[in-house]
Amino acid sequence: MSSVSLGDAEGISVLDFGAFLNGSESTKAELAWAMLDSFKRVGFVYLVNHGIPADKVRNMFQWSKRFFDLPSEVKLLAPHPPSGTHHRGYSAPGVEKVVQHIYDEENLKNIRAKAPNVKESFESGWEESKSMPNIWLPDGVLPGFKEACMDFFWTCHETELNILRALCLALGIPEDLLVKYHKAHDNQLRLLHYPSVPVRDLEEDKISRIDAHSDFGSITLLLQDNVGGLEVEDPNKPGHFISAPPIEGALIVNAGDFLMRWSNDLIRSTIHRVRAPPQMKPINGMTPERYFFFFFFLEFLAVVECLPGTYSDDNPPKYEPISASQYVLHRLAASY
Template sequence: MSSVKLGDAGDISILDFGPFLDGTNKQAVADAVLASFREMGFVYLVNHGLPQDKIDGMFGWAKKFFNLPLETKQLAPHPPSGTHHRGYSAPGLEKVTQHVYDDEELKRNRSQAPDVKESFESGREGDPYQPNIWLPDDLLPGFREACLDFFWTCREVELSILRALALGFRLPEDYFVKYHTASDNQLRLLHYPSVPVESLTKERVTRIGAHSDFGSITLLMQDQVGGLEVEDVTKPGQFKPAPPVEGSIIVNAGDFLQRWSNDIIRSTVHRVRAPPHLTTKDGMTPERYSIPYDMTTVVDCIPGTYSEERPKRYEPISAAQYIMKRLAASY
């Protein structure tokens, strides 16, 4: 364990994923990843196999896209329904919720502090349920190709992490991979415009409110601005910073992985606020960019996570139904 754990950022382990990828210490890495998911639901990975030049390049494309005029970005509009989660969403359009589905409660939720962010979502080409929505090619040449290339690069990292998780559960390495053959994932580009620090600290606006993710795992690339906070698992309602760690990606478990693991793994609530210890001259937060890559599946409890003493807490469920319900509540 000590050979793969490099330290902690806050309460989250920083692990060297390299020994899993090169085969020199696969079981130790797998055990450490699973342990961090059990304890916190989050882990930092370095030497993760996602080339830094590709990460930097995707952040560059995100900045180019979000720097376009609003009327140009809206030529790739997110549909009114959250169940078709593709295209561009302007600031304030999406309001993240946490298990809120009642129409009246959703209205009250949206009338409170808005999420001041803009986003662009894409996935694999040819998805019959959520086809991509792109800008006309001549408005930002190369953007579509860059998004698709990065999507498939993240896919390879995702599969490696799934193999490590399976090994952590003492299952065949392909156990989770065989449930994820359709690549029904999404790549999100997120931009948080500069806003007054006071507005964030007094919660007149939010960047992303407290929520858990929907699917199995999320890979997150964040810039150096910071602001991500993870709920203290020993003190619900209190949050701790998850600061940027150079050369790392953050991986967190979603609701489906918690359900799939019969609650052995945590799907921890998190949010984005003003970076801690922020010093500004004009009272404004710096703008922030991040790139989450999410994934979904269909689940039943993992072998070994239930017994007569610890029975299954969940029935098998279709991920599509649950994910669409959560997405619809955000719009």
């Protein structure tokens, strides 16, 4: 086992990212290559010593629970707009239905009616954004919540940039190349809560948590509680899913569709979903509730082409240059 590897979880590498943040040039390179290898094999990697302080993670989980414990009518004082292209504010259970590459409105309507995603969410981003302004609760409703979200947003952003620097090192390109495409802060902090629901309804597909999908941005950071339920499609067995269990103190990072395109398909954007936790112990036939949060990003104004080093005469670029906004906005619209 290498000095940066802490093992694996169902084939997903578990790595000590502290080797990149604080290590020698050789250990930085070793970590970067190991991370890229996991992205190439399965599209996911676990990182410990990732730079997000444990107390901030605990604090954000506490704030998330305080928010979702509010009465529905209070949470709806910060409503998510009907448009799927403005991902800010609160969405109630059953409103969203994640789908994969389905854009016909009638098909979307039928699919969403069949088995709604029983989750609720709150989304926020860069406070100064003109294109996607935040939608907060009225002043005085939950004092400190906005400030906690914004503090955590910027902490995650710094970790994002360090992960991108490591990826550049592994690809043999300047370490700031990807960073410069993520300076407009078109990022999203998404708090998620899965209420306790009847186990039978999940097993009989009357309801779902998050259906199988790939992310559409560059990379996603995921912090989950210890309940579990995240599953990743086995790259070697399409349609077969493996558990991505919670690991104490670990950050899960996965590549999105845009990074796969950006890397000329060198990096995988892997289908994943959230189901009932494995080996769960229902109480009176009900699942335990679950909390986690995402932080994911893409620079809407960036126009990108396949990265240097990901193509050659024998493996030419597969994609034409494209703007992130052109690529992403139709995906956003179909995800709500």
